[in-house]
Amino acid sequence: xxxxxxxxxxxxxxxxxxxxxxxxxxxxxxxxxxxxxxxxxxxxxxxxxxxxxxxxxxxxxxxxxxxxxxxxxxxxxxxxxxxxxxxxxxxxxxxxxxxxxxxxxxxxxxxxxxxxxxxxxxxxxxxxxxxxxxxxxxxxxxxxxxxxxxxxxxxxxxxxxxxxxxxxxxxxxx
Amino acid sequence: xxxxxxxxxxxxxxxxxxxxxxxxxxxxxxxxxxxxxxxxxxxxxxxxxxxxxxxxxxxxxxxxxxxxxxxxxxxxxxxxxxxxxxxxxxxxxxxxxxxxxxxxxxxxxxxxxxxxxxxxxxxxxxxxxxxxxxxxxxxxxxxxxxxxxxxxxxxxxxxxxxxxxxxxxxxxxxxx
Numbered sequence: 001x002x003x004x005x006x007x008x009x010x011x012x013x014x015x016x017x018x019x020x021x022x023x024x025x026x027x028x029x030x031x032x033x034x035x036x037x038x039x040x041x042x043x044x045x046x047x048x049x050x051x052x053x054x055x056x057x058x059x060x061x062x063x064x065x066x067x068x069x070x071x072x073x074x075x076x077x078x079x080x081x082x083x084x085x086x087x088x089x090x091x092x093x094x095x096x097x098x099x100x101x102x103x104x105x106x107x108x109x110x111x112x113x114x115x116x117x118x119x120x121x122x123x124x125x126x127x128x129x130x131x132x133x134x135x136x137x138x139x140x141x142x143x144x145x146x147x148x149x150x151x152x153x154x155x156x157x158x159x160x161x162x163x164x165x166x167x168x169x170x171x172x173x174x
Numbered sequence: 175x176x177x178x179x180x181x182x183x184x185x186x187x188x189x190x191x192x193x194x195x196x197x198x199x200x201x202x203x204x205x206x207x208x209x210x211x212x213x214x215x216x217x218x219x220x221x222x223x224x225x226x227x228x229x230x231x232x233x234x235x236x237x238x239x240x241x242x243x244x245x246x247x248x249x250x251x252x253x254x255x256x257x258x259x260x261x262x263x264x265x266x267x268x269x270x271x272x273x274x275x276x277x278x279x280x281x282x283x284x285x286x287x288x289x290x291x292x293x294x295x296x297x298x299x300x301x302x303x304x305x306x307x308x309x310x311x312x313x314x315x316x317x318x319x320x321x322x323x324x325x326x327x328x329x330x331x332x333x334x335x336x337x338x339x340x341x342x343x344x345x346x347x348x349x350x
Binding site: 162164171 | 176181182183184185186187188189190191192193196203204207209212213214215216217218219234238241242244245246253254255256257292295332333335343344345346347349
């Protein structure tokens with residue numbers, strides 16, 4: 001009987017001790033080294049992998065300016081004999097940029113850079129298409145074209161007194 | 175003949191009447207020249223020849239060559255410019271003869287070349303005449319003329335001529 005009582009006491013003591021040990025494990029805080037080492041087998045999804053419930057809102061900042069082409073407005077071409085002068089206005093479209101050059105293609109095979117007002121002397125009369133391109137410091141540009149009619153000066157008669165005959169032809173539907 | 179001689183010797187204007195190329199100005203010109211039938215051609219304001227075609231070439235040539243032997247009493251220098259749809263002509267007329275010229279008028283006629291054989295010199299506008307009451311020997315007078323005619327500007331040409339009160343054309347020139 002004594003043996004039985006002793007055995008039961010030992011078992012009870014072992015059970016109480018085991019429960020105390022389990023309770024201690026559960027409530028213990030892991031040391032700092034343990035917080036980083038055991039990675040979970042399935043890593044928690046990162047922020048980028050988590051689909052947002054609503055699209056992210058883009059808030060423009062002052063540094064984010066939209067690139068806009070320059071504006072280019074031409075005035076009427078002034079024609080004086082074989083000389084053509086064109087004025088106009090060009091303004092940068094993108095904030096913080098400048099107009100770096102204005103390129104002129106005069107339509108007679110000649111071209112070059114000039115600021116407003118630009119002039120050009122044609123060799124001969126004719127109808128020309130002038131293409132003007134304004135370049136901005138961020139590389140954007142704007143192009144406009146204008147047609148100019150240049151009519152050459154009539155040369156003085158080759159020798160004084162030599163007539164040019166005028167034939168006036170009347171025709172119709174009588 | 176016009177292409178054969180070139181604009182340095184012969185200029186041509188075609189005044190139409192009663193067809194789609196006619197204008198009030200060309201119809202008035204028909205009355206002014208008292209044209210009785212078509213075609214009729216005037217050389218330097220006179221020497222009229224009624225009838226046309228290659229059969230008249232010799233007749234035309236005789237008249238033109240005769241006119242080319244005459245000394246002109248005036249010279250004409252002109253420049254034509256186009257700005258904003260307005261055609262402007264700056265013309266200088268000089269008396270190159272030894273005596274005064276009186277009572278003449280400077281005429282400016284615009285024509286278009288429509289590219290077809292019989293429509294190279296179709297008159298589109300006749301500007302009001304500029305009267306020159308007197309032009310002494312060696313004197314130069316300058317004129318500024320304008321037209322708001324808008325059509326086929328690329329092929330528009332201007333013929334300038336000085337015409338006496340009797341209708342004789344003293345000299346002509348082309349601006350193009």
